[in-house]
Amino acid sequence: MNSKQISLFFKKILPSSYQLKVSLTIVLSRTSYIILVFFTYYLILKQIPDDLTYGLEMSFVLVSAVSILIYLPLVERLTKSLRIRFLSEYLTEDAESFRQAIKQFNLDALIKHVFPDMVKITESHSGTIAILMPDGTFDFHTYFRGRQKKLSPTKQIIVKQHFKEYLKNKKEGSSVTDAINSPDINSDFMELHANFIYPFLFREKLFGFLAVSNIPNADATNTLSLLAGQSAVTIHNHILSYHIAENKKYRKEAEYANRVQDLLETGTIPELPGWKINAYPRTHGNLVEFFQVEDGSWYFVVLNAGRTYHHIGIILSYILGVVYSQSQLRILKGFADIKQLIHTTFQKLEWKDKYELIIGKIDFNELYLIQEGRQFKIIRESNDEEVLASVGWKNRIQLDRGAILVLHAGQPILRFSITDHKK
Template sequence: MSLNKIRNTLKFFLPSSYQLKLSVTNLFTRSVFILLVYVSYFIILVQIPETMSYRLELALLLTSAFALILYLPLIERLARYMRTKFLSEYLTEDAESYRQAIKRFNFDALIKNVFPDMVKITGSQSGTMAVLTQNGTFAFHSYFRGRQKKLSPTKDILVKSSFQSFLLANRNGASVANTFSNENINNDFMELHANYIYPFIFREKLFGFIAVSNIPNSDASHSLSLLAGQSALTIHNHILSYHISENKKYQKEAEYAVRVQNLLETGTIPNILGWEIIPFKRTNRNLIEFFQVEDGSWFFVILNAGKSYQHIGIILSYILGVVYSQSRLKLLKGFSDIKTLIQSTFQKLDWKENYEMIIGKIGYSELYIIQEGKQFKIIRNSEEVVASMGWKNMISMDKGPIIIQQRGEPVLKFNFKELEVQ
């Protein structure tokens, strides 16, 4: 018993493996920097003739210039590389690397990058990570001495409700020593070949856990808590995005989307002097929004999502709501801003399907239109096509009204009547 106390005392005073690697990295990079400076100083000093005045000062000045302009940026890059290679880039002290790492902290990064980092932080040779899936079961990934793989579904370990309750009750991690009084939980630890387990908990729900072969010290446990919290949130968002796009449990939301669409279809056509704008019946695949930009000009967007998913009304309503809100904040100035905003919003929603759109500006007696997609057609007199894809088209209204069609079905009709001067 006294031997264990001595070991624990030594562990308390000695640096953790993570701190030790960080110190060695800093010592190495600084030593390389000093060595480069000294070598450069003597090389430059040899090249300067001894008869020259202020020979030493000139060598010092040139060496300082080399150190600041060339060596210092190289050493910073070397330090950043070593920290991300041998430590966790998600816990590095370098602000730029940390921002990039957090930006990439998605579900794939959790499995490929964060999981191995968490095992290394604890000083373990092996580890197992359980991740909650969309159907409520847990998928397992293993890591052993630098090799990582996903366990076969036939080898998935059953996470019993009693074990989940134990992890929820030990949200700050638990070692195998805490399970000796509970044989069932101890067997779960043995099945995972784990001496320490840290759960991923978000909103009092277990989204996964990591089981490692070594019991970490307090510093490593603190690092695990930071990564575990972010991991739980990442798994939660991954499951939520899957349900929004695929799961039939959201049929009720699809009905609400139709109601939202119906609300958008009424009261959105503005009264513009001289213009007559007539909307036609729409499907849940396309929506229309009119709005004013910073200089007061009227723009409109027709958005088509290509396929008729159950929740497409929510997605399109959200995108057009973003466009409308940006216009109200006077953040949109023209075609380029509107197009970029729509494209970036689709990307944020991880939209994988094709989509098409028309962006139009209403002038005094003409329309300016950008058409993206083959399903739309802008015609006059039932057959004359008056706009081309990919270009900014100026359509004069003095030759009669135009109709915007989508797959042969009319969507909007524009007509302009010259105002009479009294």
């Protein structure tokens, strides 16, 4: 037998460091219990008079009562404390402790308790854990000789795609010796200051990994596999819960946006003599507002913010609310004032996307329109090929030849027509 075979033989016979810690914990707690019981028995026996009948039996009963009611719970608490201190509470043989540990196995417990346990199991003096976040990045926490901290964003380690693929194929972990012929992977080991890395895999997806300074033995690797699998499930559940909560929040925001939009937008189509104005069901990307300016003329604005998210309604309603309030104060006088006010309000909101608008004035039997944006289209209802407005110009459109439609991306927004008696 060579030296390697002899080493493997002794490893099979001798207990692992984890098994040794389990045995020492049990021996220490039980020895303490026995010593405490005998010491109590000695003290009680010394206090009972020698001439008392059945003194030994009385001492035995008293010691039994004290041992069961007081000492046994204390020793169980001591055993539990020792196991948590020197072992992982997630791998103890105590069924109650194990159930409680699994019940509390969330992301916070993973970082604060399980991560240090995994480093201790490998008998490493330092370790780093990477945890996948809902946005696809990784959070890093370090553990060094009993001290734990989270890496700041400025010191974050970039987990490259080739490294992720490498770890997916190393389900039982990988040591630095495995990557010695791969310079890219070896540099990743060096960046993590690791000699061994164990991935957290669930459904063929990488949810994180543990990087430690020591290469663990077979027993420690088996222990890590149990904790790594549970860690992957925990991180997966955390990300899933996050997305569910975010969806609920966005649904709530959408409901609030619709309510605020309904409140802020007047939603009132003016009843003008000789005119018939119809508004089609609006989308969240478009809003319409009618108002009067200083000279009493009726204007309208159709606004599109360039996005279709639900909360855009709040922004559009705010802008059109500004326009409406200015009109009520008789500050606006015409096209130039309205256009400048909308432009200034978007700038104050630091709006980066392109927006489109139509500003219109309702006259005797015609409309004057300024259009910005090629998604808008003004056509004659009787002839949808007849485009009535040009972008960037002030357009004059007569309605005595038929009703007109204002479209955005092919969908109708407004319809203008004149009544028969106006003709």
